[in-house]
Amino acid sequence: MACAAWLQPLSSSHALFPTLCRRPTFPAIFHRLTRFSSTVRLVSTMNRSPPVHAQAKRGFSVKEDEVATAADVEFETPLKIVEYPDPILRAKNKRIDSFDENLKILVDEMFDIMYNSCNLQELLAWFLHRTDGIGLSAPQVGINVQLMVFNPVGERGEGEEIVLVNPRVSRYSQKTRPFNEGCLSFPGIYADVVRPESVKIDARDINGARFTVNLSGLPARVFQHEFDHLQGILFFDRMSEGVLETICAQLQALEKKYEDKTELPSPERIQTRKRMKAATGFGKS
Numbered sequence: 001m002a003c004a005a006w007l008q009p010l011s012s013s014h015a016l017f018p019t020l021c022r023r024p025t026f027p028a029i030f031h032r033l034t035r036f037s038s039t040v041r042l043v044s045t046m047n048r049s050p051p052v053h054a055q056a057k058r059g060f061s062v063k064e065d066e067v068a069t070a071a072d073v074e075f076e077t078p079l080k081i082v083e084y085p086d087p088i089l090r091a092k093n094k095r096i097d098s099f100d101e102n103l104k105i106l107v108d109e110m111f112d113i114m115y116n117s118c119n120l121q122e123l124l125a126w127f128l129h130r131t132d133g134i135g136l137s138a139p140q141v142g143i144n145v146q147l148m149v150f151n152p153v154g155e156r157g158e159g160e161e162i163v164l165v166n167p168r169v170s171r172y173s174q175k176t177r178p179f180n181e182g183c184l185s186f187p188g189i190y191a192d193v194v195r196p197e198s199v200k201i202d203a204r205d206i207n208g209a210r211f212t213v214n215l216s217g218l219p220a221r222v223f224q225h226e227f228d229h230l231q232g233i234l235f236f237d238r239m240s241e242g243v244l245e246t247i248c249a250q251l252q253a254l255e256k257k258y259e260d261k262t263e264l265p266s267p268e269r270i271q272t273r274k275r276m277k278a279a280t281g282f283g284k285s
């Protein structure tokens with residue numbers, strides 16, 4: 001991981017998700033919320049009317065996303081990580097409105113593969129003191145729905161396991177920071193991405209309850225990376241041309257791997273791509 005300083009705010013903020021975690025710890029949370037209320041605020045909006053999206057506030061019409069059917073959320077275990085340039089990563093992700101047992105099993109399986117995903121490059125990365133995933137979005141396991149899981153500590157049994165369904169960002173901080181990001185769909189590739197330092201989010205938890213949360217530091221970083229996946233935006237879409245240049249050969253190697261495996265032409269090529277319009281700013285897609 002690039003810098004330990006980023007882990008510092010994490011220890012005070014990652015544990016602040018009472019309603020979003022798989023293993024809620026309410027008394028501890030109450031204590032932590034009291035201690036850190038100035039930096040992280042979580043507001044349960046259950047039983048209130050849906051949050052007003054920032055765009056709606058500005059008078060734009062908000063196009064409702066298509067709702068996922070049971071067939072859209074079908075999966076086979078063990079899940080497999082979808083790698084760039086598979087078109088699944090660019091497909092539209094449907095909104096979830098069924099908070100059933102199947103969704104809970106999918107979430108469990110996503111955590112399993114997030115912690116355990118390991119191929120040769122990742123083994124090498126492990127030797128270089130990098131471990132596995134700290135976040136995962138549903139399209140990365142071939143399910144095109146608006147679901148993400150993350151645990152910024154990246155170790156089973158440590159930190160908190162966060163589940164966000166149909167998330168929306170209502171505020172991005174103006175202050176931005178670079179961070180050396182990796183992505184499970186781009187094994188072994190790391191490069192700097194500049195993102196807002198903090199975000200305000202409206203989402204549902206695994207039971208369908210609405211909540212609002214402010215994130216900063218590493219949790220905000222992981223959230224934004226996964227939120228981009230839910231919009232079909234990949235981390236290299238947000239890299240500067242100079243940074244992109246440093247990973248261009250690795251992206252081309254993944255394109256070749258896809259072509260060899262599928263015997264299909266790569267659906268996108270880093271050398272000929274036009275910059276995705278949606279990825280030119282935050283809160284503008």
Ligand SMILES: CSCC[C@H](NC=O)C(=O)N[C@@H](C)C(=O)N[C@@H](CO)C(=O)O
Binds near residue numbers: 183222
């Ligand atoms: C910093 S946001 C990264 C989120 C990403 N999620 C899915 O693609 C992810 O988990 N990437 C991993 C490769 C990663 O960043 N792992 C960390 C911790 O092990 C690392 O330093 O490699």
Ligand SMILES: [Fe+2]
Binds near residue numbers: 183184
């Ligand atoms: Fe990713």
